[in-house]
Amino acid sequence: MALVIESLARERLGVREADAFLTRLEQALFDIRQPLEALYGEVVDIDELVNDLVSDAIDAAAARPEKLRIFDRRREIDPVWFQRSRMIGYVCYADRFAGSLEGVGKHLDYLVELGVTYLHLMPLLKPRVGENDGGYAVQNYDEVDPRVGTMADLQVLADDLHDRGIALCVDLVVNHTAREHEWAQRALAGDPVYRDRYLVFPDRTLPDAYERTLPEVFPDMAPGSFTEVAGLGWVWTTFHEFQWDLNYANPTVFRAMLGTMFALANRGIDVLRLDAVPFLWKRMGTDCQNQPEAHLLVQAFRALTGLAAPGVALKAEAIVNPDMLVQYLGAHDRYHPECDLAYDNQLMVMLWSTIASRDVRLAEHALSRRRPAPQSTSWVTYVRCHDDIGWAVSDEDAAAVGLNGFSHRRFLNDYYSGSFAGSFARGALFQENEVTGDARISGSAASLCGIESALAAADEHELTLALRRLESIYAVVFSFGGIPLIYMGDELALRGDPHWDDDLAHADDNRWMHRPAMNWAAAEYRNDPRTLEGRAFAAIRGLADARRSLLALRAGGETEILPTEISSVLAYRRAHPRSAPFLALTNFSNLTQDVDAGVVGRAGLQAPRHVHSTTGELIVDADRIQLPPWGFGWLTGT
Ligand code: OTU
Numbered sequence: 001m002a003l004v005i006e007s008l009a010r011e012r013l014g015v016r017e018a019d020a021f022l023t024r025l026e027q028a029l030f031d032i033r034q035p036l037e038a039l040y041g042e043v044v045d046i047d048e049l050v051n052d053l054v055s056d057a058i059d060a061a062a063a064r065p066e067k068l069r070i071f072d073r074r075r076e077i078d079p080v081w082f083q084r085s086r087m088i089g090y091v092c093y094a095d096r097f098a099g100s101l102e103g104v105g106k107h108l109d110y111l112v113e114l115g116v117t118y119l120h121l122m123p124l125l126k127p128r129v130g131e132n133d134g135g136y137a138v139q140n141y142d143e144v145d146p147r148v149g150t151m152a153d154l155q156v157l158a159d160d161l162h163d164r165g166i167a168l169c170v171d172l173v174v175n176h177t178a179r180e181h182e183w184a185q186r187a188l189a190g191d192p193v194y195r196d197r198y199l200v201f202p203d204r205t206l207p208d209a210y211e212r213t214l215p216e217v218f219p220d221m222a223p224g225s226f227t228e229v230a231g232l233g234w235v236w237t238t239f240h241e242f243q244w245d246l247n248y249a250n251p252t253v254f255r256a257m258l259g260t261m262f263a264l265a266n267r268g269i270d271v272l273r274l275d276a277v278p279f280l281w282k283r284m285g286t287d288c289q290n291q292p293e294a295h296l297l298v299q300a301f302r303a304l305t306g307l308a309a310p311g312v313a314l315k316a317e318a319i320v321n322p323d324m325l326v327q328y329l330g331a332h333d334r335y336h337p338e339c340d341l342a343y344d345n346q347l348m349v350m351l352w353s354t355i356a357s358r359d360v361r362l363a364e365h366a367l368s369r370r371r372p373a374p375q376s377t378s379w380v381t382y383v384r385c386h387d388d389i390g391w392a393v394s395d396e397d398a399a400a401v402g403l404n405g406f407s408h409r410r411f412l413n414d415y416y417s418g419s420f421a422g423s424f425a426r427g428a429l430f431q432e433n434e435v436t437g438d439a440r441i442s443g444s445a446a447s448l449c450g451i452e453s454a455l456a457a458a459d460e461h462e463l464t465l466a467l468r469r470l471e472s473i474y475a476v477v478f479s480f481g482g483i484p485l486i487y488m489g490d491e492l493a494l495r496g497d498p499h500w501d502d503d504l505a506h507a508d509d510n511r512w513m514h515r516p517a518m519n520w521a522a523a524e525y526r527n528d529p530r531t532l533e534g535r536a537f538a539a540i541r542g543l544a545d546a547r548r549s550l551l552a553l554r555a556g557g558e559t560e561i562l563p564t565e566i567s568s569v570l571a572y573r574r575a576h577p578r579s580a581p582f583l584a585l586t587n588f589s590n591l592t593q594d595v596d597a598g599v600v601g602r603a604g605l606q607a608p609r610h611v612h613s614t615t616g617e618l619i620v621d622a623d624r625i626q627l628p629p630w631g632f633g634w635l636t637g638t
Contacts (some may be wrong), residue, residue: 004051004404005022005025005051005054005055005058005447006022008055008058009021009022009025009058009259012058012059012061012062013058013061013062017069017407018060021057021058021061021117021307024306024307024310025054025307027229027632028303028304028306031299031300031302031303031336031337032050032053032054032300032303032307033046033050033294033302034299035119035297035299035300035303036049036050036053036251036300037048038293038296039248039249039251039254039293039296039297039300040251040254041259043249043251044251048427049251050396051066052255053255053258053304054304054307055097056255056258056259056262056304057262057304057307058262058307058308059262059278060262060265060266060308060309061307061308061309061585063266063577064265064309065266065268066306067159067162067268068265068266068309068311068515070611071162071270071311072309072310072311074311075310075311076310079376079378080375080378080556082118082167082265082271082313082340082341082378082483082555082557083378083483083554083556084554084555085547085548085549085550085551085553085554086115086117086547086548087113087118087483087555088115088116088117088118088168088478088483088484088486088544088547088548089116089118089119089120089169089380089386089483089484089485089486090111090114090116090118090119090120090485090486090488091118091120091122091382091385091386091485091486091487091488092104092119092120092121092122092136092488092518093121093122093134093386093488093515094121094122094124094148094149094313095147095148096160096515096516096517096518097488097518098490098518099146100147100148100149100153100589101121101124101144101149101154101156101157102149102153102156102157103155104119104121104157105156105157105160106625108160108161108164108166110166110523111166112160112164112166113541114486114491114537114540114541114544115175115541115544115545115548116166116486116544117165117166117167117521118166118167118169118270118271118483118485119161119166119167119168119169120169120170120271120273120368120485121169121170121171121239122134122135122171123135123136123138123145123170123171123173123176123275123385123497124139124144124145124148124154124170124171125138125140125141125143125144125145125171125172125173126138126139126140126143126144126145126146127139127145127176127178127358128178128179128180128242128544129180130505131242131554132178132182132242132505133239133240133242133243133506133509134511134512134515135171135245136171136173136239136243136275137173137176137177137178137240137242138173138177138178138181139177139178139180140181140182140199141177141180141238141260141263142198142260142263144256146634149481151267154170154267154268155268157504158267158268158269158270160367163267165180167270167271168268168269168270168271168420169269169270169271169272169273169315170269170271170272170273170564171272171273171275172257172260172261172264172272172274172275172599173245173275173276174246174248174257174275174276174277174280175238175244175245175275175276175277175279175280176237176238176243176244176245177243177244177246178242178243178244179229179235179241179243179244181240181244182194183197183198184198184244184479185535187232188229188231188232189560190231194231196247196250197246197247197250197253198235198236198244198245198246198247199235199245199247199282199557200232200233200234200235200236201226201230201234201235201236201238201526202233202234203233203234204226204234206234206284207226207234207236208548209284210225210226210282210284210288211224211226211368212285213286213287213288214287214288215287216433217238217239218239218240218431218432219431219432219433219435220432220508221240221431221508221509222239222241224236225237225238227241228289229349236282237293238276238279238288239276245279246280248281248293248297249281253571254291254297254300255557257290257301258301258304258305259310261301261305262305262308262309265305265308265309265312266309269312270311270312270313271312271313271314271340271341272305272312272313272314272315273315274301274314274315274316274339275300275317276317277294277298277316277317277339278290278294278318278319278320278324278328279294280293280294280297280298281293281294283295289320289359290318290320290321290324290327295327295328295332295336295338298314298316298328298338298339299336299337299338301314302314302337302338302339302340302600303337306337312475313339313340313341314338314339314340314341315339315341315342315343315380316338316339316341316342316343317342317343317480318328318342318343318345319343319345319387319390319392320345320392321392321394322345322346322366322370322392322394322397324369324396324531325342325344325345325346326342326370326371326373328342328440329341329342329373329374329375329377329378329379330377331373331374335374337376339377340376340377340378341377341378341380341483342373342377342379342380343379343380343382343385344379344380344382344480344482345392346366346367346370346392347367347379347381347476347480347482348381348382348383348384348389349390349392349393350362350363350366350367351363351383351390351473351476352412352416352441352448352473353391353393353408353412354570354588355410355415355448355449355473355588356412356415356420356423356425357408357411358451358568358588358589358590359567359568359588360567360568360569360570360588361401361567362393362397362398362401362403362408363398363570364561364563364570365397365401366393366394366397367559367572368560368561369562372557372558373556374529375556375557376556377556378479378481378482378483378555378556379478379481379482379483379555380482380483380484381477381478381480381481381483381484381485381486382480382484382485382487383470383473383474383477383478383490384444384445384448384487384490384514385485385487385510386487386514386515387433387511388430388440388441388442388511389416389440389441389442390440390489391408391409391412391413391440391441393405393408393409393412406437410425410437412441413429413439413440413441416441416448417429417441418453424449424450424453424454424462424466425448425449425450425453426443426447426448426450426452426453426495426496427441427442427443427445427447427448427626428441428442428443428510428513429441429442430442430510430511442510442513442514443496443513443514444468444489444490444495444513444514444516445473445487445490445514445534446466446470446489446490446493446495446496447496447514448554449466449467449469449470449473450462450465450466450469451463451466451467451470451493451495451532452495452496453466454466455495455532463532465629465630467493467536467539468614468628468629468630468631469630470490470493470536470539470553471536471540471543471614471632472586472587472588472614472630472631472632473541474486474490474539474540474543475543475584475586475612475632475634476570476584476586477630478543478544478546478547478553479547479550479553479574479582479584479634480559480572481553481554481555481556481557481558481559481574482555483605484543484547486540488518489516489518490536490540491536491537491540491541492519492522492523492526492532492533492536492537493532493533493535493536494515494516494518494519494522495516496513496514497512497513497515497516497517498513500512500513500515500516514564524548542612543612546611546612546634550579550582550611550636551576551578551579551616552575552579552580552581552582552636553574553582554576557574557576558574558575559572559574560572560573560574560575562583562599562602562603564585564595564596564599565595565596566593568587568588568589568593569585569586569587569588569589569593569595569627570584570585570586570593571583571584571585571586571589571595571599571603572584573602573603573604575604579632579636580605580636580637581588581603581604581605581636581637582598582603582611582635582636583599583603583605583608583634583635583636584632584633584634584635584636585599585625585627585632585633585635586627586632587627587628587629587630587631588630589630589632590626590629591629592626592629593626593627594624594625594627595624595625595626595627596623596624597621597622597623597624597625598623599625600625600635603635604637605635605636605637606638607637607638608635608636609635609636609637609638610633610634610635611634611635611636612633612634613631613632613633613634614628614630614631614632614633615628615631618635
C-alpha cells in the first residue's frame with residue numbers, strides 16, 4: 001500500500017502537506033488497521049478498504065481550507081487544546097437561540113460577554129419534514145436544515161466564531177438516518193444494496209429474539225425496537241419508527257459516514273458530537289449497547305479523521321452505565337484512542353441526586369471509585385442538556401451507602417416531578433415504563449432548582465436559595481475537571497416553555513418543555529443585579545471569570561473527592577503540576593454549614609486563599625470554614 005498512497009499524497013497535497021500527512025499516517029496506521037480488520041476482515045479485503053479510506057482522507061486533506069490547516073498546526077502543537085481552563089461551552093439550537101445560523105452570528109457579542117469559547121449547536125443537518133426528534137432524524141447529511149440556513153452559512157459562522165476564539169461543535173447522527181434519507185428510500189424501492197445499509201428482517205423471528213434482551217429507549221412514545229415497513233419487512237428502529245438504525249457491519253456505511261465527518265470538518269467544525277454511539281453495533285442476547293465493535297468503530301473514525309483534519313475532536317454522546325462511560329474516552333484494558341471528549345453523565349446525575357437528598361455520600365462514593373479519563377482526553381461537564389435526566393445510579397453504588405437503588409431512583413422521579421411532599425422542583429416524568437417502574441425527568445435547570453416555584457410563590461428567600469442551587473451546581477461543573485457547558489437560558493434562569501406541546505409534532509415528547517426559545521427581552525436585564533436574570537447571569541459569568549485563571553481547573557487530570565464530617569458538603573481537590581492545588585466546597589443543604597478546616601490541609605493547600613464563592617467572601621477561621629445555605633467556596637493556596 002505504502003507506495004501508492006505515498007505517491008497519491010505527494011501528487012494531491014504538495015510537498016509540505018504530503019509530508020505532514022504521511023507522518024500522521026505512519027503514526028495512525030496501526031489504529032486504523034486494527035479496528036477495521038476486526039470489524040470487516042471477514043467481509044472485505046482489508047488492504048483494499050484501508051487503501052480506499054486513506055485515499056478518501058487524502059482527498060479531504062487536499063480540500064482542507066488553508067485557514068483550517070493553520071488550526072490543525074496549532075492543535076498538533078497543543079493536542080489537548082480543549083483542556084484549557086478558558087474553555088467554556090454554550091449549547092443551543094440555532095433556531096431557538098437566534099432564528100438561523102446567520103442570526104447566531106449576530107449574537108456572538110453575547111456569547112463573548114458570557115466567556116464562551118465553545119459553541120455546541122444542536123442538530124442542524126437537513127432533517128425529515130415534520131416530527132424529527134429535534135433534528136436527530138437526518139434526511140440529507142450534505143445539506144443544512146433549510147429553516148436555519150445553508151452549508152455556506154455554516155462555514156461563514158464557523159469562520160466568525162474562530163475569529164472570536166470560539167470553537168464550534170455540531171451533532172452528527174451516526175446511528176440512524178431518517179426514513180426519508182435517500183438510502184432508505186432506495187431500500188424501500190427494493191434495491192438490495194441499499195437495504196443492506198440498514199438492519200431489515202423478513203419477519204418477527206429475529207426481532208423477537210433480539211427483543212428478549214433489548215431495553216426500550218422510548219417505551220412510551222416509540223415502544224419496541226423494530227418497525228414493520230410495508231414491502232420491506234421489520235426495520236431496526238432503536239428510537240422512533242422514522243429513525244432507521246444503520247448497519248455498521250457493512251463497510252460502505254462506515255465509509256459514507258466518514259465522508260460526512262470529513263465534509264463537516266472542512267466546513268470548519270471543530271468538534272463532532274457523535275450521537276448515540278453506544279448503539280452502533282448489535283449482538284444477539286445483549287442489550288445491543290456498548291458492544292466492543294461500537295468502540296472499534298469509533299476508534300477507526302478517530303484515527304481516520306485525525307489524518308485529514310488533526311484539529312478536529314470527537315465527542316461521544318454515550319449516556320450509559322457509569323462503569324462503561326470512560327471506555328468512550330479510550331480507557332479499555334489498554335488505552336486505544338477513541339473520543340477526545342465525552343459527556344460526564346454521572347456527575348450530572350449525582351448533582352441532581354444530591355440536591356434532592358441533601359446527602360453527598362452517594363456522590364462521594366460513585367465519583368471517587370471511577371476510573372479517571374485518559375490524559376489526552378476530557379469530560380464535558382454539564383448540569384442540563386436538551387434530553388431528559390435518566391437516573392444512572394447503580395444498585396451497587398446505592399447499596400454501598402445504604403440506599404436501595406430502585407427506591408432512590410423512584411424518590412428522584414417523585415422529587416423532580418414535584419409529587420414528593422415539600423419538593424421545590426417543577427419537572428415532569430419522561431417515558432414512564434409501567435413494566436419496569438423506570439422513568440426519567442424533563443424540566444429546565446431553573447425549574448428543577450426551585451426557581452419556578454419560588455417565583456410562583458413570590459417567596460424572595462426561596463428564590464435566593466433556588467438561585468444558589470443553580471449557581472452551586474454550575475460551580476461544580478465549572479471546577480470538576482471537564483469542559484463546562486452552559487445550557488442555553490440557564491444563564492438567565494430561564495424556566496421551561498409552558499406552551500411546549502402546542503406544536504403537534506412535539507406534543508408527545510415533554511423534553512420540549514426544557515427547549516424554550518431564547519428570551520432576548522429577559523437577556524436585556526442581564527446586567528441589572530436587582531433582577532433574576534441579572535443575578536443568574538452574574539453568577540455564571542463569575543464562574544467563567546474565576547475558572548479562566550486557574551490552571552488546576554484545566555480539563556483532564558484527576559479530581560480527588562475529600563469526604564468531610566458533614567454529610568451535605570461535597571469537597572474535592574484539583575491539582576496541576578504547575579500550580580497550587582485547588583479546593584472546592586459545596587453545601588447541599590438549607591442550613592449554614594461549618595466545615596472543619598482540616599480539609600484544607602488534606603487538600604494540600606498552604607496559605608489558603610479564597611478565589612470565588614457564592615457571596616464573594618468565605619468566613620474562614622483557624623478551624624472552620626463557613627458555607628452559607630446552598631453555597632459554595634473555591635480556595636487555592638500558594
Ligand atoms: C440522543 O439521546 C439524543 O441526545 C436525543 O435527543 C435523541 O432523541 C436520540 O439520541 C436519538 O437520536 O436515548 O434519551 O446512550 O442515551 O443517544 C436520549 C445514548 C437517548 C442515548 C442517547 C439518546
